[in-house]
Amino acid sequence: AQSVAQPEDQVNVAEGNPLTVKCTYSVSGNPYLFWYVQYPNRGLQFLLKYITGDNLVKGSYGFEAEFNKSQTSFHLKKPSALVSDSALYFCAVRDSVDSSYKLIFGSGTRLLVRP
C-alpha cells in the first residue's frame, strides 16, 4: 500500500536561513512524488515533482527537493526562507503502476518563517 509520512507538524525557521521539510514514502513500484503548498482558505498549489531523471528537482518560488531512493525520502528545501513562505506544505506520492491517478497525501507540515 502507498503511504506518505511527514514527521514534523511544524517547522520554524528564521528568515534568510535554509529550510527543510521532510517527507518519506512507501510504494510498491516506482514513485511519482509531488510537493504542494496551501495558503489559508485556498486550494493547493503545485511546487514541484519527481518522475524520473535527476534526483534534485527544482520548482517554483526557489524550492527544490531531492529524491533519495535508498532512504525513500523526498525532502523539500530552500536555501533562504522568506516570511511569505509561511504556509502548509503537503508531500504526495503516486505509485507508477497505479492507473487511477490517485495521489496519497502526507499529513502536512506547517512552515513558519519568522522575520
Add this chain to the structure above:
Amino acid sequence: GAVVSQHPSRVICKSGTSVKIECRSLDFQATTMFWYRQFPKQSLMLMATSNEGSKATYEQGVEKDKFLINHASLTLSTLTVTSAHPEDSSFYICSATGQSSNTGELFFGEGSRLTVL
C-alpha cells in the same frame, strides 16, 4: 499552466438543504477529477474519484447518497451535499488531471468552504 476553477468559494446554508459545488477545468480536458474534504489543521481526505461519463468511485466510509458526484463532461464535475447537516461543514477541494498528463499531476481548485447552520 492548467487552471481549475471551483465555485462557490464560500457557502452558508441551513440544515436540511442541499448544496452544489462546481469544479471546472478551464484550459484542459479533465478525464479524472477528485473530490477531497479537509478538516481544520488536517490533511486532505479523498472522498471520491470521478471519471467523465461514468459513476464516481467513492472511498470507504463516504456516503454515496449524501455526497452526489456528477462528471457530465470533460470540463465539469459537481459535488452535491444533500440534506446538509452541521457536521458536513468543511473545506471541500476538487482536483483534476488531463489526458496529456501521463504522470497524473493534479491541478487543484481554490476550495469551497461550506458552513451548515
